[in-house]
Amino acid sequence: MPSSWTQNYYHMVFGTDRRDPWINAELKDRLYPFFGGIAKSLRSQLIAGNGMPDHVHLLIRFAADIAPAVLAREVKSRSSGWIHETFPAMREFAWQRGYGGFTISRSVVPEVEDDIRRQEEHHRGTTFEQEFPMLLTEHGIDFDPDHLFD
Numbered sequence: 001m002p003s004s005w006t007q008n009y010y011h012m013v014f015g016t017d018r019r020d021p022w023i024n025a026e027l028k029d030r031l032y033p034f035f036g037g038i039a040k041s042l043r044s045q046l047i048a049g050n051g052m053p054d055h056v057h058l059l060i061r062f063a064a065d066i067a068p069a070v071l072a073r074e075v076k077s078r079s080s081g082w083i084h085e086t087f088p089a090m091r092e093f094a095w096q097r098g099y100g101g102f103t104i105s106r107s108v109v110p111e112v113e114d115d116i117r118r119q120e121e122h123h124r125g126t127t128f129e130q131e132f133p134m135l136l137t138e139h140g141i142d143f144d145p146d147h148l149f150d
Contacts, residue, residue, distance in 0.1 A: 006064040007106050009047075011116075012072055013057050013135060014099035015128055019149065021053030022093050030086070031056075031079065038078050042066055047109065048116040055128045057116045059109070072099050096149070100132060102139045 016022045023031065028051075035058055036046040044062040051057050062071050076095045083093050104112055115122065123131070129149070136143050 004064045008062045008064065009104045009106065009109055009112075010060050010062055010068055010071065011057065011102040011104055011112050012060065012075065012099060013055065013101075013132065014072070014076060015055035015096045015132075015149075016053075017094035017096055019054040019096075019128060022090060023051065023053045023056070027083070027087065027090075031083075034079060034082055035075060038075050042071060042074060044071065048113040050116045050119045052119055052123050052128065055132075057119060059104075059112055059116055068101050068103070072101060100135055100141075102135065 032046075032049040035049050035056075039046040039060050039062075042063060044060050044066065046058060046060055048059040049056065058075065060071065060075075062068070076099070080093060080095055083090050087093075133143065133145060133148060
């Protein structure tokens, strides 16, 4: 078979270092389009992106020849570099060291997309520290709660 046809969907979640609330309205308005540009440069597509001042959720359809870990590394490193260059007052900005990554099937893309778009509503009653372990549990990922945010 000379070609490959895939549908790889990835829900990526990561916070700011120490969950500091760096993502203000000015940054947010420019950050998600920038994430979209990173995805496009990797022959991938940002379907939805949203978050809160201390974390982001991205739903990306990614190319067959890119590993999810490479996708996460590129998104985080390129965006932090751009933030440092574009917002000089944010030279101390950093993403957390790790991330949550969840492959999802096409059948749940609309549900995940809706959840991401409704982040502000969702976080009226739930913090990132509460949400993240719930996502890991929902996806069957084992974790040590004492070292979840190291």
